Amino acid sequence: MTKTITPKELRAFWKTGREVALLDVREEGPFSEAHPLFALSVPVSEVEISLPTLVPRLGAPIVVYDDGEGYAERAATRIVALGYSDVAILEGGLSAYREVGEVYRDVNVPSKAFGELVEAIRHTPSLPANEVKQILETQEDVVVVDARRFEEYNTMSIPRGRSLPGGELVYRIHDVAPSPETLVIVNCAGRTRSIIGTQSLVNAGIPNRVVALRNGTIGWTLEGLGLESHQSARVDTPSNEARSHARSRAGRWAEHVGVPIIGTEDLSRFRSEAETRTLYTLDVRDPREYVAGHPAGFASAPGGQLVQATDEWLGVRGARVVLYDDDGVRARMAASWLIQMGWDVFVLSEAADLPAAEDSPISPNGQRAFRAITPHELHDRLNEVVVVDLARSPAYRKGHIPGAYFASGPELARDVATLDGNDPLVLTSPDGRVAAANLTEISALRSRELLILAGGTEAWHAAGYGLDSEANYLSEPIDVYKRPYEGTDNARANMQAYIDWELELVAQLANDGVSNFHVVR
The missing domain is CATH 3.40.250.10 (Rhodanese-like domain)
Structure with missing residues (x-):
């Protein structure tokens, strides 16, 4: 039986700065309608893919919740199976949390609320x-x-x-x-x-x-x-002149804010302590520079996006963060904001001598011993099988294997069970990783042969086979929140409502009392 934690106990972690990761294991649509301030959107079907980078320390405290859908227990089981040792379920879920704390709309809320406070x-x-x-x-x-x-x-x-x-x-x-x-x-x-x-x-x-x-x-x-x-x-x-001006200006501001600068010895010590204190090491340069070469162990987190969407990189509130650049500007500016947002952040000196990364492909987490089918085999058997796609719905609509059904990850077993017949079932996702992690969810369908498409839909397309845009929804597509500030087809009412909501965030922060934000003058 997974242990539980009360909403008040959870909020105490945030108020005192102790480490904790709060996971909303519903899909992003419901998450965007209401969630606590520091909740992360990690649907139960994507736990194996998302969690290792969001929560890199296996001993970090993790709290999961839903809103009565029954996902939290399933998510906790899957998280423990990954090796995490401190997993709890939020007592009463979202409805209980509402009784003691503010709930927020939209996504990337900590960063947006902080911007309004600034x-x-x-x-x-x-x-x-x-x-x-x-x-x-x-x-x-x-x-x-x-x-x-x-x-x-x-x-x-x-x-x-x-x-x-x-x-x-x-x-x-x-x-x-x-x-x-x-x-x-x-x-x-x-x-x-x-x-x-x-x-x-x-x-x-x-x-x-x-x-x-x-x-x-x-x-x-x-x-x-x-x-x-x-x-x-x-x-x-x-230019060199511009770099010199920028370095001087960023240095003065970082010193004013109190950004700590560390060297390789400090980084080595932080890494040696990473089993007891969660550590994130992030390269804040332009992604093109990162691809051209970066230090070993550093993930790409462009500084502007990191500040705009901290919850997409930093899953454990209260963790330690080290930022890297090679210019003495970008890491200092990003760190100056993260410090004001309550993060324990350090900048690695640009003079630090670090080994370059030799990245290797990431293997799918949670893959089980189900038989894979190649794109060529699937093409030859396409009329004999049922293809179910676990892509996010915008990617599915953009293009999927002809005849493939869209399915909700959290409700995969429920919705696949509604399919008629006993034809073999092929599970796919963009690169196959989410599909591999969720085959066990439908392993109870003993009447069907279960297969996974090797390499996912990307491999199908790379093999020269076409994609279809005609949708076949096995599940309701509530997996993605339609952001009213992206794209060109947004309704005026939605755009205005979004602006009105942002303007109310400062009052919500004040009423909530858990952010630990402090804007430096």
């Missing part, structure tokens, strides 16, 4: 969309930098925008705005990355006037203004 405390300068439009139409000495990931910028952007992800702003801004007279406008899709990006430049002390586009592309769209698409302008790698 704006409230620091009065981060911003301008509404119509005023920004007028400036862009009447002034030449203006630079517009888009603080999102390049892919988001490429999908939609405001006129004259250039891609400059938030973690790169202080590092690269000098070359695009060398004159202190140049106005710098920072935008994102909503609010958080433009607030944090603008305030990063203000904190670093650049001489320019810097403002955020208030409410980002959402605010722009709500005013009836047109967006551009498929733009590809990027801010280049900084």
Whole structure:
């Protein structure tokens, strides 16, 4: 019998800074409607894939919950099977937690709430969309930098925008705005990355006037203004002069905040203690630099996205974090924000001598001894088998094996049991890992032969076989929350509701009392 923990006991961990990971094991749709502040979205069907990186220490305290669906016990069993030793179920689930703490909508809430707190405390300068439009139409000495990931910028952007992800702003801004007279406008899709990006430049002390586009592309769209698409302008790698300016500015701000700088001996000590204190080691540089080469044991976590979505990299609240760059700028700026968000974070000196990584492919966790079928074999037998796809629904809609059913991971056994006939069942997912981890969930279907597609749908497509976009839903597609700030087909009411929600987050934080956020002036 898995042990339990009360909501009040859980909240005490956050208030006192002790390590704990809280996992919401429902699908992302229900998670986005209501969850505690520091909950992670880890559907029960994706435990084996997500948990090793989110919770790298097997002895870290883990708490799982659902909202009465019955997933928590199943998730706890699977987590223990992975080797985790301190797993508990939240007594009463989400409904019991509501009685003692705030529940939040949307995703990446800690970062978004922190961004709103920063704006409230620091009065981060911003301008509404119509005023920004007028400036862009009447002034030449203006630079517009888009603080999102390049892919988001490429999908939609405001006129004259250039891609400059938030973690790169202080590092690269000098070359695009060398004159202190140049106005710098920072935008994102909503609010958080433009607030944090603008305030990063203000904190670093650049001489320019810097403002955020208030409410980002959402605010722009709500005013009836047109967006551009498929733009590809990027801010280049900084010159030596720009690096020197950035290093000086970032260093001063990091020292003001109290960012600790460590060397290789400290890192070695942290690693030696990693079985008793959870450790994350993250490379905050541009992903292209990471791919070109990075230190052994460091995962890619671009600084702007790390601050924007801490819960996608840092699963154990109260853990120790070490950030790396090779320039003395980006890690210091990211760390300055994480410290204010209550993380125990350190920056590895850029002079540290570390061995380069020799990465090896990751093997699927939880794979059982079920027979695999190759893409060629599946192609030859496609009319004799039933294919069930565990991809997230947007990926499934974009393209899947012809005739494949979409299935919910948490409800896989329930929904597969509704299929008629006894034809062999082939389970797939994008790369096959989620499929491998969930075959045991349907092993009770003794009347069917159970197979896994080797390499998943990606291998099928790589073998030259076509994909279909006609949907066959075996399960209701509630696995992904439709973000009202991504893409170009969002309803006005949803966009406005999202902005209204963000503006309420500071009050929720104050009422909740567990964040341990502190904005440095």
